[in-house]
Amino acid sequence: MNDLLKIYRDSNQLDFEKIWKEGTFVFDANVLLDLYRLPESAKNDLLGVLQNDNFKDRIWIGFQVFLEYLSNRLSVIGDQKNMFAKVKTATLSTIEKINTINAEYKSEIDNHKLSQRHALINPEHFLNDSSFKKSTKIFRKFVKHLEKLEKQQADVNDSDKLRDLITTIFENKIGSTLTKEELEDIYKEGVKRYANKIPPGYMDNKKDGSYYFKENEYIRKYGDLTFWKEIIKHAKKQKLKYLVLVTGDVKEDWWEEKRGRKISARKELLNEIYTECPDLEVFYLYNTSSFLQFAKKEIDNNIKDSSIDETFKLISNYYNERAIKIGDISPNKKEYLKQLYSLNQSISTNHLKLQDVNSQLSKLNLYRDNLYEKSNPLDDIRELAHNLAYTEEEYTEEINEIQNRLNLDMEIQKRLIEKLKLEE
Known part of the structure; x- marks a missing residue:
């Protein structure tokens, strides 16, 4: 009966003070990769939490997570760099459109010959070359601002200080690689789980490709399932009592959703991890934004x-x-x-x-x-x-x-x- 109630309890029945003081917090690859996407102050806030003296010894990532992070890091950096060109192109295109609209508008108004045919209407007082130039001036100013920012944006060939910092933060807090036999068993199980939409990971069933490390092949579509198995293995081995997963993944194969809101981990996940890890009292999910919001409150002792x-x-x-x-x-x-x-x-x-x-x-x-x-x-x-x-x-x-x-x-x-x- 207690095990059943543990799976179906509401969040208001959880002791969050104990969870934040004693719990182990696990992070997925999306959280680490989002550090390259977040604004500077938000990124520093998240890094500050990970390095906080009252928190840093209770963080952990799976080997699968670190492998995915390292494999996708350059793509994210490249995407961030390429975005400047996309935004600049869109802005310059808008300037051209404004100039074209101005020319078309002037042509149409000239055809009406308002100065000869109408005593009151005078569009030149409001809409003239000067007013159109003012609007395009703002866009051109933004282009120059983009060009300055682009020089500050790291590129794929630059030294990645963030990677070095992340590696330092999670030193000795990364799971060991699974054996070839363990991975093969996960993939066999994954075929059955995905066919029956048993979480997690079935939403990634169409992903192609693999990552490789030594003799092991890490099939991308089974990445979430592999990570999940690592979490269970770690929680069981360490006899963890409180375990929190912080994820940037918001798909249905992780989250229980009611009335459009993601309220908790899927019941299948809770059943599996509580069954496999008898010492575990609480397994909980945060998305990155919620984690940062509550971390500021709990870790920095902000007012409740x-x-x-x-x-x-x-x-x-x-x-x-x-x-x-x-x-x-x-x-x-x-x-x-x-x-x-x-x-x-x-x-x-x-x-x-x-x-x-x-x-x-x-x-x-x-x-x-x-x-x-x-x-x-x-x-x-x-x-x-x-x-x-x-x-x-x-x-x-x-x-x-x-x-x-x-x-x-x-x-x-x-x-x-x-x-x-x-x-x-």
Whole structure:
């Protein structure tokens, strides 16, 4: 009965404090490759978490992941470099279109001979060569900006400092390669699993090609399944109690989805890993964005929503109990209560802002996940999904700013309450 309930429990039944303090966090290849795609500050945030003293000893990647990362690293770097040419071409093409539209518009207006035939209509006052040049000037300015950025973008022949850093971060935290016999057994099992759509990996059934290392062939379409088997082997050997997989993969062969939202790992995965690993209490999934959002809260000790709620209620109750007596109290108490009231309003406002921005970030994460799910790695829409990381970064920065203000207000309130108690 307990095993069954463990598979079907809700996330609100999990002890996330223990998971973040004691759990082993496993990362897939997409997370490592996304480090090349993320904006600089978001990339540094993620790298900072991986190197955090309270976290760095509890991270791990499978051999399959490291092999995929090394095999695809140059392609991602090349894609990032090539994107400049694509965007530049699109921008220059738009400039040409604006010039063409301007010429066509002028020709059509000239045919109407407005200056001779109409007393009021004068398009030259609004739409002239100068106004069109202003619009194209913005595009040309963007082209120059792109050219400057392109010089900063690493290319495939450049020294890859990020690879060196990732290798250092995961030194002695990478799984050993599976034997040839183990891989062959996985591939045989994969044929049956994929035919019956048993997760993970069946969504990659059309992938071609292989990676090679020594005598082993790593067939690409069985990459997720191989990685999954590595995770189970590692969890079982280490007798892990809490295990979290952080993945950039949002396909249905990993995630349980309800009403358009990815809520947990597939039940088949939970059943398999809990059966194979009797010591494991929790297996949990984060996508990269959710991991970074919660890592900032848990690893950096940022303020929790529950703490905001509790403080808000405490201060509200304390103020309300004494507000009716404000005329009968000492000047010091009166001043402290006035300050508490002001801080209370600030906390209330910022709390609502925090909820709103978190909601917007969640919607953006869901939208980005859906873009990934409906696209292939080389699709232009996939690039749009990666570019949404810029907006995610802005939301995350805004969340941090609001949380910092709340932290400061709460510290001040704490001191004011202490002063009030001394006045009692």
